[in-house]
Amino acid sequence: MSDVEKSDGPPSEQPERCPNCGASVETGRDGALGAATCEVCGASLSLSVVDGGVPATPGSGGKRNPLALVVVAVVAAAMLYFGFHMARRSGPAPPRITKSGPAPDFTLQSLDGKSMRLSDLRGKAVLLNFWATWCSPCKIEMPWFIELQKQYGAQGLQIVGVAMDDSSKEDIAKFAKDMGVNYPVLLGKEEVGDAYGGVPALPETFFISRDGKIVDKIIGLKGKAEIEDSIKRALNTQAPNPPATSASVSLPLQAQK
Numbered sequence: 051m052s053d054v055e056k057s058d059g060p061p062s063e064q065p066e067r068c069p070n071c072g073a074s075v076e077t078g079r080d081g082a083l084g085a086a087t088c089e090v091c092g093a094s095l096s097l098s099v100v101d102g103g104v105p106a107t108p109g110s111g112g113k114r115n116p117l118a119l120v121v122v123a124v125v126a127a128a129m130l131y132f133g134f135h136m137a138r139r140s141g142p143a144p145p146r147i148t149k150s151g152p153a154p155d156f157t158l159q160s161l162d163g164k165s166m167r168l169s170d171l172r173g174k175a176v177l178l179n180f181w182a183t184w185c186s187p188c189k190i191e192m193p194w195f196i197e198l199q200k201q202y203g204a205q206g207l208q209i210v211g212v213a214m215d216d217s218s219k220e221d222i223a224k225f226a227k228d229m230g231v232n233y234p235v236l237l238g239k240e241e242v243g244d245a246y247g248g249v250p251a252l253p254e255t256f257f258i259s260r261d262g263k264i265v266d267k268i269i270g271l272k273g274k275a276e277i278e279d280s281i282k283r284a285l286n287t288q289a290p291n292p293p294a295t296s297a298s299v300s301l302p303l304q305a306q307k
Contacts, residue, residue: 147247149265153178153258154245158212158236161223166210166236169262174208175284176258177277180243182215183225185252187271192229194274198281199233205285206260209233214243214252255280259287 147154153176157167168176179195181188199209213222213235226235243249246256250269257266257280265287266280 147256147264147267149267151264153256153262153264154242156242156245158239158242161219161226161235161237166234168210168258171208171210172262173260173289174206175202175260175281175287176256177207177209177281177284178246178256178258179209179211180214180238180246180249180252180254181211182213182252183217183222184215188253189229190271191253191274191277192231194277196230196232198274198278202281202285206289207281207285211235212238212242214238214249257281257284259284260289261287263287 153168155167155169157165160166168178177195177198179191181192195209195211199207211226211231211233215222215238217225219237222235222237246254253271255268255277256264257268259265265283268277268280
């Protein structure tokens with residue numbers, strides 16, 4: 051019988067071999083390697099040879115974990131991303147608005163589609179109120195503003211509301227109508243809010259004198275009496291002098307001959 055025909059029995063297990071020279075590796079009774087080195091070539095033997103795994107590549111113990119490198123790269127990218135966007139958001143600090151300083155001028159569109167400029171109200175005391183339709187404290191003080199406009203309007207008070215939200219013009223107009231607002235409501239812009247110190251909270255109200263200077267500021271909801279006191283302070287200021295006009299010069303009559 052040939053060698054091929056003799057192979058009908060159960061196949062014998064393939065012996066483990068040295069990863070360097072291919073020589074057969076003998077194991078001890080406990081399954082451990084019979085020697086720490088190959089008896090033929092003297093190469094170091096890995097435990098994975100006994101387990102039937104792929105031999106470790108020489109020097110692989112010094113390699114870094116690929117997963118750790120990926121985690122480090124993701125964290126670094128995230129830090130760069132958020133750092134960049136935080137730097138963009140921070141930008142230059144908004145100007146500091148102080149009392150007795152001039153009120154920043156602006157031009158905004160009113161709900162009726164007209165442009166309104168703050169400096170056009172020079173000579174009046176102005177209550178400039180930054181608010182939003184979603185602001186609950188704003189809804190509390192609005193009825194007070196309506197009453198105060200009726201009470202002090204004849205004395206030169208003009209209340210102006212600046213809507214600082216993303217609602218549509220139609221929604222803001224409906225809100226103002228439902229509240230019975232009797233003073234101009236303007237559609238706010240971010241740059242106007244920045245000009246007034248960034249408007250960190252709503253409502254925020256500025257009281258402007260007749261000559262265009264800020265005499266008081268209230269952040270958040272205050273009592274009606276405190277608001278009224280600030281209105282009186284703005285009303286008790288001097289209006290700016292009207293611009294001087296060139297005096298008319300009368301020509302002398304010619305002497306009669």
